[in-house]
Amino acid sequence: MLRILPRHRAVLTALGTLALAVAPTALAAQAETRPTVAVLYFNNGSFGPGAKDYDMLGRGVADFLITELSANPRIRVVERDQIAKITAEQDLGASGRMDAETAVRLGKLLGAQYMVTGGFIVTPRGDVRLDSRAFDVSTSRIVHTESVTDKADNFVPLIGKLAEKLNGGMKLPEIPKRTGTGPAPAPAGTVGTAAPAAEQKVPFAAVALYAKALGAKDKGNKAEAVTLFKQALDRFPDFARAKAQLKNLGA
Numbered sequence: 001m002l003r004i005l006p007r008h009r010a011v012l013t014a015l016g017t018l019a020l021a022v023a024p025t026a027l028a029a030q031a032e033t034r035p036t037v038a039v040l041y042f043n044n045g046s047f048g049p050g051a052k053d054y055d056m057l058g059r060g061v062a063d064f065l066i067t068e069l070s071a072n073p074r075i076r077v078v079e080r081d082q083i084a085k086i087t088a089e090q091d092l093g094a095s096g097r098m099d100a101e102t103a104v105r106l107g108k109l110l111g112a113q114y115m116v117t118g119g120f121i122v123t124p125r126g127d128v129r130l131d132s133r134a135f136d137v138s139t140s141r142i143v144h145t146e147s148v149t150d151k152a153d154n155f156v157p158l159i160g161k162l163a164e165k166l167n168g169g170m171k172l173p174e175i176p177k178r179t180g181t182g183p184a185p186a187p188a189g190t191v192g193t194a195a196p197a198a199e200q201k202v203p204f205a206a207v208a209l210y211a212k213a214l215g216a217k218d219k220g221n222k223a224e225a226v227t228l229f230k231q232a233l234d235r236f237p238d239f240a241r242a243k244a245q246l247k248n249l250g251a
Helices: 006-031 057-069 080-090 100-110 152-169 197-201 204-218 222-235 240-248
Strands: 036-044 114-122 127-136 141-151
Touching (some): 036 057, 036 080, 036 100, 057 080, 057 114, 057 152, 057 204, 080 100, 080 204, 100 114, 100 127, 141 152, 152 197, 152 204, 204 222, 204 240, 222 240
Parallel strands (some): 036 114
Antiparallel strands (some): 114 127, 127 141
C-alpha cells in the first residue's frame, strides 16, 4: 500500500487547490468559440495646414470602431485599453504607426484571429476618408480592405458604416439588426455604450479632442486627459463616451 508522507500530502493539497482555481479559466477559454477581432490605431495620412493635429485621431477611430463591432454578440472584440497596455509593454507603437507586421505580431499576443488597422485622411475641405485592412493573424494575409468617405461631422455614422462593411468583408457572423433608436448593447468590460442616438451628431471638433484625451490617458497623463475630455464635453454636452471616460478616471 502506498504511504503518503505529511509533506507530500501538503503538496498534493496545494496542487489540488491550484487546479480548482485554474479550471474555471481554462474551461471558459475552451468554451469561447466566437471569432476574435482586435482593432489597432489608424495611421494619420492627412495633409495641409494642421494635419499634425490629427495624429491622435487614429486612437479615436479604433475606439469608436471597437464599440461598433462589439454590438455584434456573435464575435469577441478585444478592448481598446488592453490593446493600449500591450502596445506600450511591447513598445510596438513607439513610431505612432501600425504596419502589417506589427498588426500580425500584436494579433498573436492578443490571441486574436483577425486584426483590423488602416489609415485616415482629414482634408482641408472637412472631409474624412477611412481606409481599413483586415488581416488573418494565422496566415498574415490581408482578407479584406475597405474605404468609406463622408463629411467630418458625420464621423460617428461613418464609423458605423465601416463596421458593417468590415464585418461582412471578414465573413463574420451577421450583426443582429438594431431595433428602435436606442444604443446597441455595450460589450462587457468596456467604458460607455455603443454610440447612443445623441452621439450620431457629435461634431468632429469634439471627436478630435476626445482622441487627444485618449492619447494622454494612454501615456499616463491623467490631468491632461481629464482636461481634454472636459473640453470635448464643452463642444458636445451629450458626449456620453467622454462622460464615461471621466467617470472611469475618477473626475
